Amino acid sequence: MNDRxxxxxxxxxxxRAGDRGAYERLLRELAPVLRDVVRRRLANFGAPTGExxxxxxxxxxxxxxxxxxxxxxxxxxxxLWTIVRNKLVDHLRRRGRRVEVPVEDLAEILPAPEERPxxxxxxxxxxxxxxPEKQQAVLRSIAVDGSSVGDTAQRMQMTPxxxxxxxxxxxxxxxxxxxxxxDE
Amino acid sequence: MKTDELIRALAADERSGPGLGTSLAMAxxxxxAGAAALFALILAPRPGLAGLLADPRVLxxxxxxxxxxxxxxxxxxxxxxxxxxxxxAAWALLxxxxxxxxxxxxxxxxxxxxxxxxxxxxxxxxxxVSLIPLISAPVLAAVLLALRRGAPDSPTLAGAAAGLxxxxxxAALYALHCIDDSPFFVLAWYGAAVALVTAAGAFIxxxxxxx
Numbered sequence: 001m002n003d004r005x006x007x008x009x010x011x012x013x014x015x016r017a018g019d020r021g022a023y024e025r026l027l028r029e030l031a032p033v034l035r036d037v038v039r040r041r042l043a044n045f046g047a048p049t050g051e052x053x054x055x056x057x058x059x060x061x062x063x064x065x066x067x068x069x070x071x072x073x074x075x076x077x078x079x080l081w082t083i084v085r086n087k088l089v090d091h092l093r094r095r096g097r098r099v100e101v102p103v104e105d106l107a108e109i110l111p112a113p114e115e116r117p118x119x120x121x122x123x124x125x126x127x128x129x130x131x132p133e134k135q136q137a138v139l140r141s142i143a144v145d146g147s148s149v150g151d152t153a154q155r156m157q158m159t160p161x162x163x164x165x166x167x168x169x170x171x172x173x174x175x176x177x178x179x180x181x182x183d184e
Numbered sequence: 185m186k187t188d189e190l191i192r193a194l195a196a197d198e199r200s201g202p203g204l205g206t207s208l209a210m211a212x213x214x215x216x217a218g219a220a221a222l223f224a225l226i227l228a229p230r231p232g233l234a235g236l237l238a239d240p241r242v243l244x245x246x247x248x249x250x251x252x253x254x255x256x257x258x259x260x261x262x263x264x265x266x267x268x269x270x271x272x273a274a275w276a277l278l279x280x281x282x283x284x285x286x287x288x289x290x291x292x293x294x295x296x297x298x299x300x301x302x303x304x305x306x307x308x309x310x311x312x313v314s315l316i317p318l319i320s321a322p323v324l325a326a327v328l329l330a331l332r333r334g335a336p337d338s339p340t341l342a343g344a345a346a347g348l349x350x351x352x353x354x355a356a357l358y359a360l361h362c363i364d365d366s367p368f369f370v371l372a373w374y375g376a377a378v379a380l381v382t383a384a385g386a387f388i389x390x391x392x393x394x395x
Contacts, residue, residue, distance in 0.1 A: 068204065
């Protein structure tokens with residue numbers, strides 16, 4: 001396990017202990033690395049790299065929704081790369097390609113990627129528009145407007161608990177919709 | 185939506201449930217309770233069960249079924265944990281297989297060939313093959329529900345492990361009722377019943393465990 005993955009493991013441990021800042025830092029640190037890995041893999045398989053941001057968002061959603069499958073005593077790296085691999089394979093399959101991506105190949109892309117700005121992704125946005133109105137509004141308020149759960153609750157005249165439930169449901173149904181996405 | 189924005193919202197979502205192991209344990213308890221209720225509704229323990237537990241062939245049925253349930257539970261939870269080591273858990277499935285093989289070998293050596301056919305078909309083969317899957321159904325449902333929290337590489341195989349687990353629990357319950365004690369019978373009919381539950385688990389798992 002390299003330094004980078006060791007740091008990620010520490011951040012995830014802190015996140016599990018309730019440190020939300022550490023969790024956000026972890027996701028922000030992962031995003032450019034994922035972007036780089038995904039772009040290269042898509043290019044290898046002759047898939048348009050313009051889809052990379054969609055895969056990155058799908059992976060982030062999966063990492064988030066499945067984070068309880070990671071055990072604190074395990075290194076984070078292998079767990080992370082397995083999820084990336086599975087989501088990447090799913091994505092390519094949905095586009096009609098049958099592929100094998102060894103996990104080892106992903107972890108070996110080591111150098112810190114040059115900072116490439118995340119392009120706008122379309123898949124999440126497209127499915128977001130189909131979610132129940134309340135879930136959409138809550139997610140947009142927190143994600144796009146940067147409001148807190150408390151502020152969102154006040155503005156939408158909901159309890160903070162209801163906002164949290166709506167937010168979580170929004171992620172769960174987004175992830176399910178992305179998985180069964182057969183179009184394009 | 186930009187990835188930065190998505191991350192901000194993900195970090196705000198603090199809802200996360202119990203770990204996988206806890207979920208699976210609760211599912212086995214709840215499903216097992218449902219299976220026991222079903223058993224009580226349609227079947228009854230065989231007469232004199234307590235005394236019969238000294239018979240190694242009766243004990244063998246419970247040993248095979250319960251060791252199968254334990255080994256498959258360990259396997260199932262690893263099947264839905266990304267990058268978890270599965271080899272040891274898969275090997276543990278050899279424990280019920282070896283127990284049953286020893287039972288069959290013992291039966292072959294201690295009973296006359298003329299009685300084998302009767303031992304194999306027993307009295308209630310059809311009941312065995314249909315009632316074990318029925319009793320297992322609540323366990324399978326509960327376990328699949330718990331495994332939905334996981335992230336299997338192969339939803340089909342994870343579902344099959346869930347089926348083995350449910351089949352093991354169902355077989356152990358049915359053994360309380362079953363008067364066919366020959367290891368031949370157990371191999372053929374308990375085996376067929378557990379295979380059915382496993383196939384059902386794989387079939388349903390493929391659909392409900394995708395993530």
